[in-house]
Amino acid sequence: MGYQKQGALDLEGCETEPIHHIGALQAPYAMVIWRPEDGVILAMTANLPDLCGKSGQDIDALPIHDLFVGSREDIDKALASLVEAKPIALANGRRVLVRRSLVGAYQAVVIDPHPTESGFGSSFGAVLAFNGLIEEQLAKPVIDLAALAGGLASSFRGISGYDRVMVYEFDADLNGRIIAEDADPALDSRYMGLTFPSSDIPRPARELFLKNRVRPLIDVESATVPLISFRQQNAAAFDIGLVPERAVSPIHLSYLANMGVRATLTIALIVQGKLWGLLTCHHYQSARKLSGGDLSLCRVLCDLLSHALNRVRDQTRLQLTAEVDTLGLRLRAAAHAEREAEDFGTLLKDFETPILDLLGASGALITLGTGDFWLGAAPPPGIATLLARLDIKSNVLMQAGFSTNHIAGHFPDLAGALLPDCAGITLIGNSARMSTMTAWRPAIATAISWAGDPNKRVSATGQLRPRASFERWQEESTDKCMPWTAGHEDMLKVLLNILSEVGWALEKRKAERRALSAREQIERARDELEHASLHDALTDLPNRRFLDKTLAQFAKAGGGADRIAALQIDLDRFKVINDTLGHPAGDMVLVHVADVLRRQRRESDFVARVGGDEFVLIARDDLGEDKLADLAQGIIDTLSRPILIAGEQVSFSASIGIAVTPLVGLMPETFLSRADIALYEAKRNGRARFCFVSDEMEQARIERRKLGEDVLRGFEAHEFELFYQLQFAATDGRITGAEALMRWNHPDLGIIGPKDFMEAAEDIGVIEKLDKFSVHSALEVQRTWAAQGLVVPKISVNISARRLKEMNVCGMLQSHPDMAGRIAFELLETVDLNTLDSVSQWNIQNLQDAGIKLEIDDFGAGHTSILSLVRMQPDRLKIDKDLVLPAPESQTARDVIRSIVSIAKTLNIGVTAEGVETEAHAGLMRDLGCDTLQGYALARPMSAEEICERFIKRKRA
């Protein structure tokens, strides 16, 4: 946004203040940058020669590999997998910690010459303690932000040992108020409640915080180490803005020195992709270094806290949007009821007070296209100029929105004409609807306690000088408004959407009305009544009743055709939208779907909404299979495009089942239920697709039922057996465990794998018996193997998470008291572990209390959050084979696995790679940090006897 503050508080210069030394690192770190194609070194920090005992000239001539000990391949491998800092030896034998980094298009490593252990101690304990705190807050009906931040500050100080930990929250003008502080009692200053001006953190620094969330500064006093480039390149060409160890700008350094600070650590708190605030740590007497582990811990903490803050925001949003929704309902009702007189302007006047109350504003302007609608007493004379300056119709502003509590700070020359009615302003736009809303608040007397005089000084030579004092500096002002809070924009967006929807409808109606004669109006009223009883109020599509009527008519009169088709259309996971974005958003989605269907249908097609998110299209012409397929695919494609709701992108999809039937002897019920069978099939095949019903499908439904019964019979007849696939330690190939995999020795069909019978088994409810059988057999086989000398410490049994809810854990533990430590349960990640119900959670707790380990299966395929991992504390993650298999070729797959491993390490969770089909997979997974390997390359699933035989054979050999 092109507005730069010109007020005393925020000098223009600050916006462009250099935020780091271009081309320098904090001591004692070193760095080397090379070209990825050929390993030619392009630049190094000045301290590298000392570190590796070579001259700068020598280094210049070296390929990157020769800087380290080992073969070229080994080093390549090591460098490829260094996301977290790892120890490695330099060519002169010196052990250092190395972390890989990207510098523009080049490769780089940051070298830490003094490998030390984590300064934060046991990170897992820390994460848990902190998570406990968050849980406790989130469990309350209203989250107490101050308590949350306060708890965070003190627990983080406990973990990290910094002298002072503070949490800032930014206001609309990006001034940061300290809302929590925990400090060493020996310190005599306190910052709690004080505000730091936005000019203390220049804009580029704020932008970097979004990308690079953790920023340590080890030692204010230590010198910076310049980057020296070889091959005549300018050191400034290497942009190290994303390297956390980069040197800090001299202005910021002296700012910190003025505050008496020796070392800092800053963690960005991000809510909805925006910088909400910061967690900042100060250390006063000595430097403080962070290990790679500390940095990842900080990132996890930052995620946890951002999550909690998101929840706080959701709560506020829910509350505010609920108020908006109520107002919206009244607005819509009024727009609907007063058919005669109203136009949008009049309607708005009726709602002036509630709207302004909701906004806490003294005035507002709503624009629809070219129409302006003013609310409130006569607007202050300066408003027009202000809006022209802000250019509210400019697209940028419409997208981003703009708020300030202190308009006089931005436009001092307009203050006279704006105050006291307009001291602060907020504005937001909806470009799709060509509408904007601007609201302003009157001036109030405000008292801000700044941490020191917020005004920056400029030296005689025109240079910016850092602030020198941080003593409480009281500012009483009369030209600011009540602050706009962080979440207010959400409410504004929803309100604007409602207003523009109603506004456009009324404007349109006004135009139509002019065209209608009085007589026509009477007829129309009658039609509308009739219309209402046969249509759905939300989408204005024909309703179920209308559909039934139409089908009945067809059945009687033939409708002129000899066949008809039904497309049963159902939204995929619509419930999630309703649950996460609220019912108004859900309604908007339904309206959108109805619009799409109206647009996509052919002329003679009939569309109805028959249930929550279910629609039916009846076609009479063009019933060729390819024609219907085109129609269905067109609908699916259009519905798959994301739409904007209240400024947020919402994506969903739809599945369609199709049935065609002759009109003679049409039985509407059966006809629609056949379309429904096809719909079920489309969903089962992965959603977002269509499916024609077939005799086979109907048959399959019958057969699935039969299969279920056969499973039951097979189980009684002892036809089920467990196969076992061994698992190995990645480092030394030791057997660490086995996974039990169910097989069915069918008398007619031979061996059947789980994917062919599990579903049917679940349907018929025999799965509980299969679970018990698995645990029992696994324990037994472990004993048999052990008797032969084959020790398999743990066997993992697959449990469908649906079962977790029904499982009688206590009963199971009673009949198998020896399960502890020997059996693990694998839970499929594809169930939503984030929203486990309380019974499942209780069962998990019981299992863990009894010493039964949990492993999350197919991890990476679903979307488990870090938070639920922390909550559940599984013993291990099994990376989905769909991620492992492509990893040798796919950089993305490798990146995902790498971050899974890094999160798991921080949380002290083991990682198994599944689907290790080749030696290459095995090597790669080991290098990426997986500690256990499972797959065809190492052992296939085999019967218990076969495993034993092979083991004995190998022992003999």
Ligand code: C2E
């Ligand atoms: P899963 O838990 O992901 O099990 C691993 C599957 O991957 C097994 O297939 C295994 O044979 C296969 N696999 C192992 N190594 C490799 C490899 O290197 N490459 C490839 N491409 N595949 C490999 P399986 O035995 O057919 O089991 C399929 C699924 O059935 C399992 O997936 C699990 O979700 C379910 N399942 C198996 N046994 C049981 C059981 O006793 N109870 C329940 N509820 N589900 C089971």
Ligand code: CA
């Ligand atoms: Ca499994």
Ligand code: CA
């Ligand atoms: Ca798996």
